[in-house]
Amino acid sequence: MHTARLKKLVKDLRHHDSAKRRYAAEALSEGDERAVYPLIKALRDENFGVQDAAMRSLMEIKGESTAYMLLPLLRENAFLRNTAIMIIKEIGREAVPLLAPLLRDRDDDVRKFALDLIQDIKHCDYPEKLVDLLKNDPNPNVRAAAAKALGALRYRAAEQQLMEALKDEEWVCFSAIEALTDLGGDRCLQSIEALLSSPSEAIRFAALEALGKIGSPKSVKPLVEHISKTGGYEKNAAIKSLVRIGDIPSIPGISDSLVEIMRDGDWEDQLIAIKGLVALKEISAIPHMIDIAGSYDTSVPDNEEKVSIIKEAVKSLDCNEYLLNILKDRSMKFRGRSIAVDIIGDLKCREAVPALIELLKDECRDVKRSAVNSLGKAEGEEVKESLIDMINEHDSHVRKTAVISLGKIREKAAFEPLMKFLHREKYHDVICEFVKALLNINPSLFLSRIHEYSDHVREIAAEYVSDIKTGASC
Secondary structure (H helix, E strand, O other): OOHHHHHHHHHHOOOOOHHHHHHHHHHHHHOOHHHHHHHHHHOOOOOHHHHHHHHHHHHHHOHHHHHHHHHHHHHOOHHHHHHHHHHHHHHHHHHHHHHHHHHHOOOHHHHHHHHHHHHHHOOOOOHHHHHHHHHHOOOHHHHHHHHHHHHHOOOHHHHHHHHHHHHOOHHHHHHHHHHHHHHOOOOOHHHHHHHHHOOOHHHHHHHHHHHHHHOOHHHHHHHHHHHOOOOHHHHHHHHHHHHHHOOOOOOOOHHHHHHHHHHHOOHHHHHHHHHHHHHOOOHHHHHHHHHHHHOOOOOOOOHHHHHHHHHHHHHOOOOOHHHHHHHHOOOOOHHHHHHHHHHHHHHOOHHHHHHHHHHOOOOOHHHHHHHHHHHOOOOOHHHHHHHHHHHHOOOHHHHHHHHHHHHHHOOHHHHHHHHHHHOOOOOHHHHHHHHHHHHHHOHHHHHHOHHHOOHHHHHHHHHHHHHOOOOOOO
């Protein structure tokens, strides 16, 4: 940046108009070291927009000099301190050498902030200094921060010191457990397993979670033994760890606990529980899985993937009485019933056909559509007749699904009914599916009778015939 422009922008940082101060702070992102100190001063501006612009510009300039001039802010008020930490974190590795002297600072908080930054940046050329702090610093918060940083750095040379830190104060012990979990491996297992006898419920819980995350088969026996001694959340934590390890013994009540975890937990817990129930081939849990899937609205981002995962889990258990009974369960949410119908269709459960045909009378559109779609994957004369009957369904969405299904199976007996009801169809998207279905069933016959239809239908047919080679849809 030209010196004259830089000086002008620095001057504008003191302008009475906050909009001009903000513009100057934003423009100085293209500056160099000369802009750093004025921007740091602008972090104290009374206007939030100016503060934010100054912070972002300092992040753009980056560099060791910027980090060096920000370090004094670690001793300021919470806002300035947190802002400095965010910028230094963005600067990254270049800032790490400047943090080493802070590890000897008299202020406990400054030492901790330096360690937190090393943990976030995940880089350090002097890890032995962190080990020294873990062993000898008088402040437990600093020792805990040192443990976390060593875990983030994956500094395996500190493994022994981290295991010794498990005997430290509770807060340090938590951080040491977290660090050893990050390191992984079997060496620390006995030390963490010993914590299952701790008088602190919180430490026992942390140890149980750590054993699951480390994932060693050697932890199965102590986890199973612990399940027999405890209950509630602690028992569930041990069970979840067994699932993570991938070795779930058939213990009385374990399936009930997994169902409880699935029903009461967040998505991560539900996923673990479903994995465990599938491993145990617990088909009685299928209604609970379907109910969970039905609770997710697929119009919300990410929920469609969750529902898909649950559907695949249920499909892995194949057709069975628990899945089929959902078709008759009116207490199940409509989304759940639709999902069960879809799964049955994918599995091509022949024994479900009568129940699927009965669902064609259901009051819920989504259930009816799923039933039509699933019947389209089944076989049998009664299936074909039922699908043909649905061409005259009053709901256009269900009607459209029936037409698509008949087109896919190329049911010849459906040709004349499709021709008949095409004359009455008024929705463009459904007309399109009628045309495609008729072309799939008997293209030459349909085209020979194209004169029977309106200009609109003929235009759709012409468009589809011309695009059929490229696979384009109507």
